Amino acid sequence: MxxxxxxxxxxxxxxxxxxxxxxxxxxxxxxxxxxxxxxxxxxxxxxxxxxxxxxxxxxxxxxxxxxxxxxSLNDTPRLYPGGGEPRWQALRWHALGQGMMEATVARFVELRKPAEKQDPAVATKHEARIAAAMAFANDRMPASGFIQGTTIGIADIALGTALGYVDLRYAHDWRGNYPKLAAWFKPMSERPSFVETLAPELKK
Ligand SMILES: N[C@@H](CCC(=O)N[C@@H](CS)C(=O)NCC(=O)O)C(=O)O
Structure with missing residues (x-):
């Protein structure tokens, strides 16, 4: 592949x-x-x-x-629950992470325009969406471990990579505002898969 x-x-x-x-x-x-x-x-x-x-x-x-x-290519681990309520929850988490990425990209694109072409309301709107998505996730974070079940899933991967992208393009103190989310993200971001794929700009 x-x-x-x-x-x-x-x-x-x-x-x-x-x-x-x-x-x-x-x-x-x-x-x-x-x-x-x-x-x-x-x-x-x-x-x-x-x-x-x-x-x-x-x-x-x-x-x-x-x-x-x-x-679908193997079961080690299975990242999507097979069906029922857990699957809907997983897809909802994926949509949340995807939407955070889209909002962060849109904000970044707006702020890269020449100053006279920027509309401040656009960046503000996307920042509000990102904050609301973080609050939504923060309210639903488990005290420890993965978002669903006992092994990593698509919910963890989508949300974790979305937060990593916020750190890359919209660095701000979100950890101070959403401590449960920050506590969950720390071990996630230290997994070899996250470390290996960190954007070159953020690699020390
Ligand atoms: N919904 C798509 C979004 C893909 C997307 O927007 N990719 C961006 C890069 S972050 C892209 O290729 N944009 C076209 C461009 O930059 O010209 C997905 O999840 O794969």
Whole structure:
């Protein structure tokens, strides 16, 4: 399998953490979507990263599809609950992490515009969404361990990589505001899968 993506995209990082946690072998092709003649544009009509190219040449895109496909490849560990209420909860956690990533990307894109083209209300709106998502997660955090069950799951990976992206693009003292979330994130961010995939800018 070959994964196309950048080393800073939170969607790509989420997929890489899934690959590592499940012990799946893959080749990382560091490539963004900017090049119209590049592999990302060739493989993904939506021209976005991540893109997963299977050994038989078929492709999967959108990180949410890739994560669930990868989870189907083995059971060690199973990251998505098989069904019922636990599965709905897991998908809801995944959507929360995904939405935090989207809000953080949108804020970053706005603030990268030339000053005269920026609308301050846009960044403020996304910051409020990120804060509300953190409060939602903080209220539901277990005192210790994983969000669901006794092994790491997609809920942990989606939320953990979303928080890691906030640290990369919107560094602020969220840990002071959401102590339960911070306490949960610390051991998560120290797992080998998270350490290995940390954005180069944050590696010491
Ligand atoms: N919903 C998609 C989002 C993917 C996405 O927006 N990727 C960004 C990079 S972080 C991208 O490729 N954007 C196109 C661009 O930057 O030109 C997913 O989860 O995979």
């Amino acid at each position: 070959k994964l196309y993506g950048s080393l800073t995209s939170p969607y790509v990082r989420k997929v890489r953490v899934v690959l590592i946690e499940k012990g799946l072998r893959y080749e990382m092709a560091v490539e963004g979507p900017a090049d119209a003649a590049g592999n990302v544009a060739r493989l993904n009509p939506l021209r976005a990263i991540p893109v997963l190219e299977r050994d038989d040449g078929d492709v999967y895109f959108d990180s949410q599809v890739i994560c669930e496909y990868l989870d």
